[in-house]
Amino acid sequence: MAADLNAYLLVGAVLFVCGVVCMATKRNGIGVLMGVELVLNGANVNFVAFSRYTDLGLDGQVFSLFVIVLAAAEAAVALAIALNFYNNHLTIDVDRANKLKG
Amino acid sequence: MSGEAFLFTVFAAMTCFSAIAVVVSQTVVRMAFWLVISLGSTAALFFLANADFVGAAQLLIYVGGTLVLLVFGVMLTASGPYMKIGTSTGETVVAGLIGLLFLFVVFASVSGVNWRQPVTASADNVATGAVGNTLRPLGLSFLGARPESGVLPGEDAAGTGYLLPFEIVSVHLLVVLVGASYLARAKRRAVPVNQVV
């Protein structure tokens, strides 16, 4: 497998899809968060790959840095929400967070 | 197959395998473990792609910070050792099928696109950050200067540099930290009723 743009993109795609499936299948709220991290990471791989292999240049890396920072922020807030949810419901099962269902 | 390609193959395989392991794992801590492997391998991929600062940031922030945070969350929200919240088989199968379909769609579209000509590493594009050490140009770009574009600070900062986004992200991070610590404060606890795992 050659280390070219498409190879990176495919890795990113796998990460992305894994993240999405993770989000779709994990009932544990933290698991869903991990899926989100995977998805973001897949996007990061793409950014870095474009930065490396096209004339996008530095901007891709800058973007991926921002993504990392925002992912950290997102993780902090989401975790706080998850903790709150756990405090109120004594479970972390996202399927039980359906009070607003139709 | 060059050495770089070999390393890429190894790390890419590790990345993908761990990512799939994350999906397949049943307990959260195992998921976290695999996620660490996956993200670490991704960091290695970043190093391979000459984005050493991004890779280091990935390691420091993602693996060292975010994931530790997640594991904290796991432990704080675990109602028992090795807690598993299972998913029904049908759901898993459906999700897997849809995931495969999605993967196919993404593969198809990625390979279907004719990307612009890949830039090969050369002495000329080291400074652009495409190849080589990117720490200095990255730092300068965060300060609003884009030397590789020949723009000095104050000349056309708005269009090229990342000073403003950098500041915004900094403030954003601060706000998020305050907000998250406020949200996560120990508050009243619900009466344990009908605890269902």
Place this chain on the structure above:
Amino acid sequence: MVGETLRNLLMIAWLLPLVGFAVEIFGGFWGSRKSRTAAWLAVGCIASGFLCSASALVIWGNANHWSVLNKQSHHSAGEHGEHDAHGEQGKGGHAAEPAPKAEHGSVSAQGPYVLTAAVEEHAAESHPAGPTVYSGTLYYLARIGSLDISLDYYIDSLTLVMFTMVTFIATCIHLFAMGYMSEELTEEYVDHNAHLSNGHHVHRPGRFYRFFAFLSLFCFSMLGLVLAGNIFQVFIFWELVGICSFLLIGFYTERKSASNAANKAFIMNRVGDFGFLIGLMVVWTFFGTFRFGETVDEKGTVVQAGLFQLIQRDETGNVVRDAESGEVIIGAHDAALTPGNSRKTIPYALLVVAGLGVFAGCVGKSAQFPLQTWLPDAMEGPTPVSALVHSATMVAAGVYLVGRFYPMFVQEVLLTIAYVGCITLFMAATIAVVATDIKKVLAYSTISQLGYMMLGLGVFGWGAGLFHLVTHAFFKSLMFLCSGSVIYGCHHEQEMPKMGGLWRKMPITAFTMLIGVIAISGLAIPGLVSWSTIFAFSGFFSKDAVVATSLAFVKANPSHFLLFLMPLLTAGITAFYMFRLWFYTFAGQPRDHHVYDHCHESPLIMTIPLMVLSVLAAFCAIGGEQGKLYLMLTGDQPAHVAHGVAAAAGGITLPGHDAIHAVHNQAGTLALIAAVSGTLIAWVLYGTNMVNVAEMKRQLAGLHGFLANKWHFDELYDGLFMQPAHIVGKFCSWIDRTVFDGIIHGSAKVVLFVSKWDRLFDENLVDGFVNLLGTSTFAVGRSLRVVQTGRLRQYVMFIVVGVVALFAILFTTFPG
């Protein structure tokens, strides 16, 4: 400076009761119903007011060098020529003389208020050629178009005398009331005259403080009325006085009779006030100002002439009329003398209407025929109220206003006033003869005496009418207080037939009452040397002045002989019923032993005002028309009466001072004879047992019934106004119920019918459409609801499926 000082003093005297009222009402005295603090406060306010008024009077006198009082006879023949000389000045408009202008400049530089007349100049000549008036504006309330609504002041000798009189009497009455109302000093007052529907007496907290608050408010209103500098302000305080009267008459508001009496007084006053308003409208329309005195701006320039300056009189006392149109000229003959006032005219008839209108108000307030019936009923109020409001002050306000507005009255109006007074005095006296309630007798006597005053004013005796006003105020308030003392001593027994022989039990009251009776009856011991040395109480002098004036008037106009005969006759009747009252009450043997046994002399706080007032009632008018009081009062009399007119005016020949003087002895003698005979008859009938009064009453049953029923005036009014009103009301009610209600019911039915159809349309068509929308939306939402599972993971799945589907569409649509 004098004007300023007077103004300030009178303002203090005027506003102090208002302050007292505010403190008494809002000062929290209801928290301590047993405290006399409120009363002392009220007494303090009004007594300070009296001190201010008295000092104002002294200052006024000083400013006029007292010379006005020292003049022995200003209507003597020798000085007549001089009068004429000054009359020339007077008719030119006393306020518009060039000489005082300089005075204006210097005085008015100190403030907006001005001396409107040349004070020092005239005073130095030792007799006035016109009123010495201090007037100005206190406060602008509003300005509507060219109409200034302002609080003005108008200070002349009449104002000052009235102020002093009112504040003094009010002080006495306040003190008296402190004793009289002491029963109210309790948390649980039982009103024996008020019954609840279950037959029990009314129990209520005492209202001591409230009584004094009302009294204070009344004093404020009365003083404001006297001080008023424009006719509209008079009207305002006129109504305020009415309100206070309403509150005070209805003080025992739980009593049906009291509240009825209060209503009656109020409503009958409204009848008169309606006329008053008409008069005001005429005045405003044609004169453009309400002020008595002229309006002066800050530079001392006369901006607008006052009412009294606008009306001009010639030597005969007649108003000046335009030669061609016959309309009355408003403003100066020489327009240059009154800047800001162009020459205007008013039809003579309208001037009469204005005068009659204002007089109508006076009729209501002073209880003159035909609006006299409220006053006897007003005796339902506490006796101090009767003494203050219904003898000395409020009812006198009508007379005061006639006196104050005198320059505006033309001959026809004055004649009407004379006749109204004449009828009133006779009628009321006759009713008083048969009244048995001690306060009712006094009430009718008051009406009668007020009639005397009106008569005096009407026959051109400006000084005589107002003189009687002042003397009457003293002795009538004295008598009312005495009756209050009797009532208090007899435990609220007011019927004279149940009394008798009370002088043994309450000598002070009996003695002071006797002084008052003698005073009102006009008894006198004829002097040995001349009239000026006659020994008589105040009533003799003032009544003599009125009777003399009317005699002179009748001599000049024989066709109006009733104007002399009636008061003469009534003088006798007055003496009769007053002594009847005294004998009935104090002399003879006790008739009701229950009353007699429990009766006692009043405490000192009530008897001291009696004694003080009795001294004044006896001696205030000493000297008669050469006395200090009379001279003080007439010091600033209107220009056209000041020097005694002897001329024909409006078809009536007016007597001059000389003519009046000439008949003085004659009239006095006749009046004295009448009084003495009345007294003797009373003594014979009631002082001795020579005549069986009951038998006499039976024999004269018709007359007695007529009189006892007050000449059937209540029935007359009932038949004249009440019944027609009822009939009209019934008719209106019938029309209302049949015609209007029918129309309304019919339209309601129509509306109901229409609305039924409208409802059908609404419910089926409109609602159906709206409901259809609602239900369809609801159904759609319901069916879409299942999509909203609330499951996070499913949503993610949906997103993925959506993306895949999108890409599938893209790939199939754009292959390659």
Place this chain on the structure above:
Amino acid sequence: MMFAAQSIAEFFSFLGGWQYVVAAVIHAVLLVHVFALSPFAFIWLERKVSGRIQDRLGPTRVGGLFGWLQSLADGIKLVQKEDLCPQAADSMLFRSAPYVVCVASFAAFMVLPFSHGWVAVAADCGLFIILAILSLEVFGIIMAGYSSGSKWSLFGGMREAAQMVSYEIPLAICALVPIVAAGSLNLGEIGGMQRGWFGYWFLFHDPFTFVAFFVYFVVATASCKRAPFDLAEAESELVGGFHTEYSGMRWSYFFMGEYASMFAVCGIASILFLGGWNTGIGPIDDALYAARNAGADGTGSPALGYLANVLGVFVFVSKASFGVFVQVWLRWTLPRLRIDQVMTTCLKYLVPISCFLFLGAILWPLALVTTLGRTTWTSGPLGELVAEEVRENQVTRSLSAADVGGVAVRAAEGVVEKELVR
């Protein structure tokens, strides 16, 4: 030729695309062998030092000079022991956790220069990478604690996680203080700048770096969970903390990792503050420097340059080992803190102090410029050396990189000028 190469990868350049792979393998093997042995030395050192501190002899029975064979005997014993895995444990995680710790500790040496140019990866952001890698160690410990299925382990793991995550913050900030002075994250460059007399070490660069060194050392001790901050193990309360359930080699991996990271943080300290491989004696350093350069560009003997580097390695290892010795010394001197005291120390005192130091280090040059007119208080060669180092790097790099530096310098000058005008 071999000695002329600046790095192993350069040496294997004839292998074409595979040179990095080969270089990586060689590096890894070297590192593992060197640092698999170094813990033995440190364990022996610890035993002897503790023995001396406790007024006893320490290991003497096994043999060797001062009983140095003791560590070897321990090693043999550990290898022989049964590899236990408790039934309640999550076996996969339980088994892999020690490797994570080990790998995280040893990977740090990848960017740690031992002498001039003697570094596996001469990354521009070397310090950043080394801090990032060191932060991974906590993950293995958490996993170990969690997967053991024992509450002692769980508590230990949680404590360790909290402690390490907290101490990472002051650690990084304190490390940034000399970075501000140096203007580079490249550890090789930072080490090279301190050549000359020891007054040029960053320790003495300004008062803030001086204080920062001690703070850094305290924090580094804590982040290596050494006593008095060893709450994660805390034998008296948690039996053994996160490694309660471990035995045999897996247990020893944790300790290898611990000693490795001790050495790593001390190595960082020596590079950042203590002049790295420079001896601190001006003439010697200059001579060594000249020899290295001459060996590298072919003007002098490559062997001499190589020797100079070996000397540098010796100096560096000595400095780092002294740091380790001090940590051992501390362990047997100070009593253990409570866990809340540990956290309080970090969050309430060390973080603010380090922030203050960082701020001071930033303002220091500005203050000097406004008062003295230059950026260092010693008018000596440090500033010149920095400039020279920068120039040197520019030469070795491409032309455009020189442009980058020039632009950056010009931009910085512009900013400073503006500040001065203000």
